[in-house]
Structures are given as structure tokens and as C-alpha cells.
Amino acid sequence: MQSYHDAFTGANVLITGGLGFIGSNLAQRLVALGARVTLVDSLIPEYGGNLRNIYDIAEQVRVNIADVRDEYSMNYLVQDQQYLFNLAGQTSHLDSMRDPYTDLEINCRSQLSILEACRKNNNQIKIVYASTRQIYGKPDYLPVDERHLLHPTDVNGINKMAGEWYHIVYNNVYGIRACALRLTNTYGPRMRVKDARQTFLGIWIKKLLDGEPIQIFGDGLQIRDFTYIDDCVEALLLAAVTEGAAGQIFNLGGKETINLRNLAELLIEVYGNGTYEIVPFPPDRKAIDIGDYYGDYRLAQGRLGWRPQVGLRTGLKRTLDFYREHRAYYW
DSSP states (O other): OHHHHHHHTTOEEEEETTTSHHHHHHHHHHHHTTOEEEEEEOOOGGGOOOGGGGTTTGGGEEEEEOOTTOHHHHHHHTTTOSEEEEOOOOOOHHHHHHOHHHHHIIIIIHHHHHHHHHHHHOTTOEEEEEEEGGGGBSOSSSSBOTTSOOBOSSHHHHHHHHHHHHHHHHHHHHOOEEEEEEEOSEESTTOOOSSSSSOHHHHHHHHHHTTOOEEEETTSOOEEEOEEHHHHHHHHHHHHHOTTOTTOEEEOOOSOEEEHHHHHHHHHHHHTOOOEEEEOOOHHHHTTOOOSOOBOOHHHHHHHOOOOOSOHHHHHHHHHHHHHHHGGGTO
16 A cells, blocks of 8 residues: 555654564564664563564664653653554563562553653654553453453553553543554564563474473463464554554454464474473463453454454464574574
């Protein structure tokens, strides 16, 4: 779409969490579209930022090492920006239970800092916030649509829910155009794989490439959907440019659903080697497990013109190929 390209050509774009998995992939796409991109990242080791993620566009973006909890930095950084993709956050569900105050600071207080900075310094900015399907908790019905009740099972889900609704309130009260995308199991190149802080699929891939068995908790029959990173980036861009998206909340999803045992088998098949084992749930994980989940993304399809394009087999192959080549920078 020509209008799609025109929207970002020469535009000033700010990405919080810009050196992380989703932020860096989004930056790659925006640079290709001709945007002037500023990346904000704290590079706190636990949160996924990695300078390697932008090695091929490092000369085409501006990087500011700052914490979104710093109001003074945000007051400066939001000035003159046309778009803000607000991706910074603490994503580990287990970490949120072990250290709830830090999760509160990053996923709640920092969101208010960002929004207050926009209200005071740039109320014309358009914001897309990366929310999560985790706020639904254990589903009451499937597929889960945006009208489903919110009953998160962990501290991270509660704080992400608050962060999402701060954006909607500032849209409704102050006219700062903001919308939210509820992401689900986003995967692909540049994701954190050295542990399970970002997604369990990351540590599965690391174990596979290291010749270790993939561990599946429970019975392996839990159903999930997955969004390949290119599809996620497309949704973020569409949400930013679509008239009428402001004040709205959209589910993302995948082209297919699959249980975890079949996912492990598919991953091993695509890789050409490997094994998996079924192990009991660790108690701390079992306490916050949500069972089956897959999302209804028809609202995004109707309002944004978005639907996932990359199938699971194709996405897994692209992801495995990336880490075969670049594993030294992500282990």
C-alpha cells in the first residue's frame, strides 16, 4: 500500500525496548521504510536488549541507553516524535512473582512516566502499546476474543493490564491517540533464547541446538497459538497508521493452533534432529499455568486489515536458520 509507506517515510519514530526482540525487528522494518528511528533501551541484562540485534542498521538509527522509569529522559525523548511504539517491559511471569515490586515499576509506573511525558511534551504523538494475552488468565472459552473477562493469574498479568488501560485512559481523557495489541507467543529471529524469560520456545530452540532434550511440562497437550515476528511487526505498523485504531484493543494470533507435544515434534522435524521429554510441572510454574489458549483476531482483521501470513513450519525454519548462524551472540 502506497499510503502505508508514505506514513513512515521521513517520520520520526521512537521505540521503547528498541534493542529487544520485537523492537529491533520493528526497527529493521522502519529503517527500510525510510523512517528516522530512535531506540530507547536500558540494556538491563534480564530484559532482552542486545546490541547485536541492530548490527546491520546501527548506523541508520539513533540509540539512547535509558530506562523508561526515568521521567527526565522520557520528557526529552518523546519531543518531536510522530509515532511511539511502546514495547519496553518486564516479560517474565516467574520473575514477576519473585520480585513483584520491580515488575510494578517497569510495567505500571514507567507506563505512566511515558504517558505523562507525552501529555506534557507531545500530545500529538500516536502510540501503539504492546500488551499481552496473559491478562486474560485461564480462558473461560476458546478462541478468546477481546470481550473475554480479564482475570490474570500472576503479577505480570495484573501490571500489564494496568499498563494497557493507562494508555486507553490517556487516549479517552487527554486525546493522546493510543491503542494496544495483545500479543501471544511471538517468536522468530532475535528473540531471547538463553532462558525462558521471554518465551518458552526460545529455551526449546537453545536446547535443541545444544543437543539437549526439550522439556515439556505437564502432559504436553496444552494448546497454543504463535505469531511469527514479521506478522507481529506488520500488526504494529498497521495499528499505528489506521484511522480509528485509537482507543482500541486488538488480539493477535497465529495461522494455526497446536499442542506443545506436537509443537516439539514439529520443531525436531524441521531441525532434523533432537528429542523431547515430558516432565512434571515445577510448582511455581504450575501455579500460574493457564491451560489451553488461542486467540480470536477477527477484530484486528476487520479494523486493521491484519491477519497472520507466516505458517508455523515456515516460521520455525526461519528461526532455526537464524540461530544456527548467529548462536554465538544469543547464548
